[in-house]
Each structure stands twice: as structure tokens, then as C-alpha cells.
Amino acid sequence: MSSSLGSEHRFAQFKLVLLGESAVGKSSIVQRFVKDSFSDFRESTIGAAFLTQTVDLDANTTVKFEIWDTAGQERYRSLASIYYRNAQAALVVYDITQESSLDKAKYWIKELQKQARGGIIIALVGNKTDLEQERKVSSEEAESFAKGLGLLYFEVSAKSGTGVRECFKQIALKMPIEDSLRKRRERKSRTVDLNKRPSTNEQQCAC
Amino acid sequence: MAERRPSGINSRRPSVIPYLAGIEKPVLPSIPSQCDVLICGTGLVESILAAALAWQGSRVLHVDANPYYGDTCATLTIEQIKAWCASVNDGSSGFQGFSKAMLHIPYPHRLNSRDYGIDLSPRVLFAKSDLLSLLINSRVYRYLEFQSLSNFHTFENDTFGKMLSTKEEIFTDQSMTLASKRQLMKMMKFVLEYDLPENKEELETHMHEPFTDYVSNRFHLSSQQINELCYALGLAPKPDISTIQGLSRVRRYLVSFNIYGNFPTLYSKYGGPGEISQGFCRSAAVAGATYKLDCALKSFDPDTKTATFEDGSKVKISEKVVCSPSQAPEGSRNVPERNYEITRLITIVEKSCKEWFAEGESAALVVFPPKSLPSNNQFPVQSIIMGSGTGCCPKDQCVWYLSTIEQGERGRRDLESALKKMEESILRESEDGGFDVELTESDVAVQANGGISVINSVKLGKSFKGFVPKEKLTYLLKLMFTQYTSVAPFGVVSNAVFEKAEENDHPGNGPDLKVIYSSMPSTEISYDGVVTEARLLYSKIVGSDDDFFDVDFEDDEDYEHGPSSESAIVDDAEEFQPEMAFEL
Ligand SMILES: Nc1nc2c(ncn2[C@@H]2O[C@H](COP(=O)(O)OP(=O)(O)OP(=O)(O)O)[C@@H](O)[C@H]2O)c(=O)[nH]1
Ligand SMILES: [Mg+2]
Numbered sequence: 107m108s109s110s111l112g113s114e115h116r117f118a119q120f121k122l123v124l125l126g127e128s129a130v131g132k133s134s135i136v137q138r139f140v141k142d143s144f145s146d147f148r149e150s151t152i153g154a155a156f157l158t159q160t161v162d163l164d165a166n167t168t169v170k171f172e173i174w175d176t177a178g179q180e181r182y183r184s185l186a187s188i189y190y191r192n193a194q195a196a197l198v199v200y201d202i203t204q205e206s207s208l209d210k211a212k213y214w215i216k217e218l219q220k221q222a223r224g225g226i227i228i229a230l231v232g233n234k235t236d237l238e239q240e241r242k243v244s245s246e247e248a249e250s251f252a253k254g255l256g257l258l259y260f261e262v263s264a265k266s267g268t269g270v271r272e273c274f275k276q277i278a279l280k281m282p283i284e285d286s287l288r289k290r291r292e293r294k295s296r297t298v299d300l301n302k303r304p305s306t307n308e309q310q311c312a313c
Numbered sequence: 314m315a316e317r318r319p320s321g322i323n324s325r326r327p328s329v330i331p332y333l334a335g336i337e338k339p340v341l342p343s344i345p346s347q348c349d350v351l352i353c354g355t356g357l358v359e360s361i362l363a364a365a366l367a368w369q370g371s372r373v374l375h376v377d378a379n380p381y382y383g384d385t386c387a388t389l390t391i392e393q394i395k396a397w398c399a400s401v402n403d404g405s406s407g408f409q410g411f412s413k414a415m416l417h418i419p420y421p422h423r424l425n426s427r428d429y430g431i432d433l434s435p436r437v438l439f440a441k442s443d444l445l446s447l448l449i450n451s452r453v454y455r456y457l458e459f460q461s462l463s464n465f466h467t468f469e470n471d472t473f474g475k476m477l478s479t480k481e482e483i484f485t486d487q488s489m490t491l492a493s494k495r496q497l498m499k500m501m502k503f504v505l506e507y508d509l510p511e512n513k514e515e516l517e518t519h520m521h522e523p524f525t526d527y528v529s530n531r532f533h534l535s536s537q538q539i540n541e542l543c544y545a546l547g548l549a550p551k552p553d554i555s556t557i558q559g560l561s562r563v564r565r566y567l568v569s570f571n572i573y574g575n576f577p578t579l580y581s582k583y584g585g586p587g588e589i590s591q592g593f594c595r596s597a598a599v600a601g602a603t604y605k606l607d608c609a610l611k612s613f614d615p616d617t618k619t620a621t622f623e624d625g626s627k628v629k630i631s632e633k634v635v636c637s638p639s640q641a642p643e644g645s646r647n648v649p650e651r652n653y654e655i656t657r658l659i660t661i662v663e664k665s666c667k668e669w670f671a672e673g674e675s676a677a678l679v680v681f682p683p684k685s686l687p688s689n690n691q692f693p694v695q696s697i698i699m700g701s702g703t704g705c706c707p708k709d710q711c712v713w714y715l716s717t718i719e720q721g722e723r724g725r726r727d728l729e730s731a732l733k734k735m736e737e738s739i740l741r742e743s744e745d746g747g748f749d750v751e752l753t754e755s756d757v758a759v760q761a762n763g764g765i766s767v768i769n770s771v772k773l774g775k776s777f778k779g780f781v782p783k784e785k786l787t788y789l790l791k792l793m794f795t796q797y798t799s800v801a802p803f804g805v806v807s808n809a810v811f812e813k814a815e816e817n818d819h820p821g822n823g824p825d826l827k828v829i830y831s832s833m834p835s836t837e838i839s840y841d842g843v844v845t846e847a848r849l850l851y852s853k854i855v856g857s858d859d860d861f862f863d864v865d866f867e868d869d870e871d872y873e874h875g876p877s878s879e880s881a882i883v884d885d886a887e888e889f890q891p892e893m894a895f896e897l
Contacts, residue, residue, distance in 0.1 A: 108504065132503065177595060177598035177599045178598050178601075178603065178604070179594070179595065179598045179604045181603070181604075182344070182603075182604060182605040182608075182757070183606075184605055184606040185381050185594060186591040186594060186603040187381070187382070187455055187591065188457070188583075188588060188591040188592060189595070191583060295458065296460060296461050296574075296673050296674065297458055297460055297582075298459045298460060298461050298573050298574070298579055300448060300449055300454040300459055300573070300579075301454065302443065302573075
């Protein structure tokens, strides 16, 4: 391991997927979290769909999220099974100014129950709190729904940034870090990283 | 190693979510009214095409008649397999190009549908191949997980042997004479150098003669070695291949060796072409393509350039319609002929089959050369073995994919015959408690670096004769079917296939006038030919393939993979062996 800190540094990576109605701000939340920026005129997601960002939980623990945005495939309910595969966390986003977006969020939660692995951490996220005066969904309603299902619940604003980091940090705290470290140590089958070609035929024996 | 520390932050409460009652499916928005290219069917070729077109800037609408991705090369659950068989047999549109699906599930309650991912057309990926390069250039590899496959077994004289394919193996093998080792090495050297100027004459003289004649005359290899070269390393789907075909096949294997490690092939976890298709579809979506499953083409009117779907929705198309033959509209008249057959037998067995896998791996290949089976097979039978580590089945089970290009009843008989041999072999090997039992010190070669690498292959493949298994193998699923394709074995996709529909210009010619058809998965057991076909279709639509996936990925932050290890093998970094000098 590269880290030379006193004690062993713990590093674990988890896949996080986003779900929710179009225009609720899924990509904006990711953009805020990964690049700490916001644009008022975002097009529907095309372009970036695979971003990573780390969260330091403490001096010795880093959690890296591999973030999958829907890329529009959810629009006609045509998400591929690879989207859900091995997802360890999901952000189901609604827009606090659009009542119907909470219904869509409920639909996606149901879909996650069917498609994703058991034990996935799901967070229900109300976005656009900067538009408080236009609020249509009360915090109490959404929160009690989330709590009833044992989901995490957050309200954020991708525009102002309020709540976004905290939301990812709370999710990171729920990630099964020890599990993941142990699996990596124990894993028998060899996964090959296609981006690494060690053998330009002068591979040194590292023994 | 990190010490384990008790840690409050990790005490995770698994989120058990109660069933949500009464949530209506939201109403779907209507599909876009316009696109440049409509693609029907999300098989691998069509998915690569969709992604290439989307990144080039075309507005792509990509649909599939089924509620899942993958079409002719889908990876299916047990329930999906059942429905698929029913549809194939009642000739439903959307399933053309397949026939005679026979499914047997003896213990239905023992199969939990979603624990399985069964490939309709499984393939292995050579480490040096155009699809692999495309997976990297397109960044699609990031969506997938790959594992290595080293073991290519050959069935010969009633035994299973593992081909000696690396220099170390050849050098250290004890069953071969020095002279025959030298010949084999010479042969392999020629394979790598046959296109050098100094070999031009030699090659041209012998190019078209049978490969078997050439190697036996020129390098004096035994018929067993020749079979191994041809059918195991070369994965030739038929006998009587020419010298040039044989050489290029063996070369494909050799150059793939030591690209990522000491193995020639890989496969994608959780399912082969079905998973990779999904990866390319996601890539296409990222580039702006629109996806809709459960959406079958009803007709295309080339005059108004309007496609109509079974649900009544319509879309105007400014460029072309590409369709998989499997999803041709009802009553279509222009689907190209598919003259070649592949018979497949897919089984799930209750055995881990780890005896066949290389250390740390979960998959293997077994080939039965022509005439090696009691059925006196004229064509080889190829089989891909996928253990539970591939994510395709639960622990202590294994999926066997057998296939041959022999046709009809004969093909089915050959597959049954091969299946029987595999059953005998795995029972014998697992009853013996694996390989280790019979090995003596002289069977194990110690390498210069101290690693123990080679075991006597002949001994491992001890004959089955006289072996009476104590137990029977339990089959949890058996599926046999025939698939048709326009691609000849060894053939390359021909443009003529795509042009057929276009030429057909007289009116009143069915609902698929001017639809360009792809050619169905080829008989090839590797991914070779897939990218070529996608490229050809691409040129047909765009005019040239110059900018096929010529994409500058801006968002490409250096994609470091956690704490980095030197090796490509993420989980087992020390496995790497230094290359041996190639000298004769
Ligand atoms: N006021 C306000 N606007 C926001 C906020 N987050 C996103 N938006 C705006 O909402 C619109 C949609 O945001 P996106 O991030 O593209 O939404 P999305 O969920 O990714 O949409 P799709 O990709 O179409 O599924 C954009 O115009 C954003 O600028 C927010 O917190 N406050
Ligand atoms: Mg978006």
C-alpha cells in the first residue's frame, strides 16, 4: 500500500447509483459533490456518467464512491441490470418543489428492492432546498416515509451546496468497509484490470 | 495486512425494506418523434454500433422487443430462459433465428431463478483482440469486471489433456522428447513470424494446403499435438482448415498470452456478450442515445421514413433503420438468409468443477476434436465451463456450454456424447479428490525462480476406461437449441448481407423495405468478428469508419484504481511469472 502513515490506511471503494425523475437534480448533486460546482442550465444528462469521489471518514479511512448516473436509460424504465449490479448505495432523488417527483422516487425505491442486492443502503434525498418558498413536499412527510422503510433521509441543495457533502458522508459511514477489505484479502478469483498491462514483456519479478 | 479493529462506524444495519404496496408505475413519456438512426435489438453488434453512432453525434433510438438487454446474446435468469424457450418454439416474432428449444429442469424448486446468468451465446475474449481494444478506448471496460481463463483442455483418446502452450510448459514437460520439444518450439516461432519477408515464400507455397498436413510434414508433430494446436489453441470450429487459417488461429492464442498475465483469454463476469452489450448500451446512452425496451418494430415505410412500433407509437428517421434478424417485423420479407447452424447444449450441474480450472480461476475450455467422441463426430465440440466464481451460478454448481456447428440430429447427438464424457471426467476427477492424489515428485517441475508450475499433463488426463463412478452427476438444467447465422464459420461478415434489403426496391415488399439487417451471432466461440461487423454497419450508415469511436473523453480524470498494485491481476498481484527467453 502506498500510504506510509503510522498505521495501515483503510481504503474501500463502493458503487453508488442515482435514481429519480428527470430534472430533479441528480446530475447536479453529483456535480456539486465531485466538482463542487453548479450550473443553472444543465442539459439532461449526457456526457459524464462515471465519476468518482472520495470521502475521508477519519485520518485512516477513505471511502471512494464510484458514482453511476442514469444516463437517461431510466426514462423509459430501460435501466440495464449492470446498473444495479453490486451497487452498495443508492441516492433516490426527488425535487421538494414537485410533488409528483416523490411518487417517482417511491417507484424507484420499489425497483431497487427488486433489482439490487440485499443490504444496499438507500438514501431518499429531497433536492432544491434553496427554493424553500416553492416547497410542495413537507420534510415531515418525506422523512416519515423514509424512516418507515429504514432509509436514510436528507434534504439538500445542489445549487447552494447545503447538505450535499454531509449526505455522502453519512452514506459512507454506512458502508461495510471491513467487509470489503476482508473480501479483497480473501478473494480467490482473479479480477483483471484491463487498463493495466504490466507486461510490455519486461515484467520484473517482484519477489 | 490491516489489522481488524472493532469499529462502531461499520456496524451496519442491513436495510430490510418492507414491500411497498400500491405504488403505481409512473406513466412513461412518449418516445422522441425523430431520430437519425433506429436500431432494433440490443445484441452485442447492435450495441457497439449504437454507441459508435451516438458518440459520433447521431441521434440514436435503440429499442428491443424484449424487456431485457442482449437480444440474441442475452444473459438470462431461469425464468427468462423458460419464457425464451416458449417464445422460440411458438415462433413468436422477436425470436427468429432460433429453433428447437428443448428445456429440462428436473428439480424446479432447487433453482432460484435470479441466482443464474445463462448466456445464449457465450464467448471468450482474447487478451489481444479488437474487442478488447475497443473496450478500453470506449471506456466501456469500466462498467464490467473481467477474469482470466487459462485452461484449454483437449479430449483425446478418451482422456483430457491440457495443452502445453507456454514455453515453460514445453521446456519442463517430461513426456516429450527433446527433439519433439524443439519441433514444437520451432512451430510456435514460425506462427509468430510467418508474415515476415523471409517467410513469404514458405507461406505462399503452403498457404492453402491443409494445416494438419503442413504441420505434420514440416514440424513432425504428433497427431495429438496437431489436434491441440488446431482445436484447443486455435479453437477451430471445423476440420480441414487451411494452413493460413491454422497459423492465424494459433497466433491469436500466442500473442494473447502474457498481455495481462500468463493466460490467453478473459471473460466478463456475470455473463458474457449479454453484459458487454449492456456496457455499450450504457455508453451509447451517456452519449445521448435513447433507450426503450419492450418495444417491437411493426413496420418501416421508406417513403415517409416512418417506423411504427407494436404499441402504435411512431418515429421519423432521417438516416437508416438497422434491425437484428431476430426482431424483424412480422411478415418481413428481406431478412438475409442464414445458412449456418450452431447447436447448443447448456447445462447446470451440481459440481464445482474446480478440478478443471487453473489455480484461482473459475472457468475453462474443453474441446473435443473431430472423431474423438463415440458419436464419431465430424466437427469439433467446443465447451466453455463457467464455475460459480464467474457470478453465473451459485456455489458448488457449474454451467457447461457445449456447442458445435454440426447440423440437426447429428449435432445434438455429438453434444450429448461430449456431455457424457465431461460427466465421466468430472466424476472421476472429483472422486479422486482432484489432481494432487496421484502426483509424484517427478510429475512436478520446479522452475528456475522456485515456482512450481508444471504437472505432467498426460497423467492428469488418465484414461476413463475402466472407471465406474460411485455417484451420478446431478443436472439442474438442460437446454438444447439451434441458432442460425449468416456468418460462415471462419468467415467475415459480408457487406452483401447488409445490402440485400436495400437492393430490394420494388413496392409491396413487406414491412421491412430498406431495413438493414445484422447477421446474428457467428459460430465463433471468441468475440472475433463482432467489432468488424459493427464497423461495417457503421460505414454503411456514416459513409466511412474513419471516426468509429474516435472520441476524446474529456471527463477522463486519471482513473486510478484504489491503492495500485503492479499487476493487472487486482486480487492476486504476486502470481506473475517472468517471461522466458524465446530461444531455440
Ligand atoms: N434551484 C435549484 N435548481 C437546481 C438544483 N439542482 C438542480 N437544479 C436545476 O434543475 C435542473 C435539472 O438538474 P439536473 O441535475 O440536470 O437533473 P437530473 O435529475 O440529472 O435530470 P436528468 O439527467 O434529465 O434525469 C437544472 O436546470 C438544474 O440547474 C438545486 O438544488 N436548486
Ligand atoms: Mg442527469
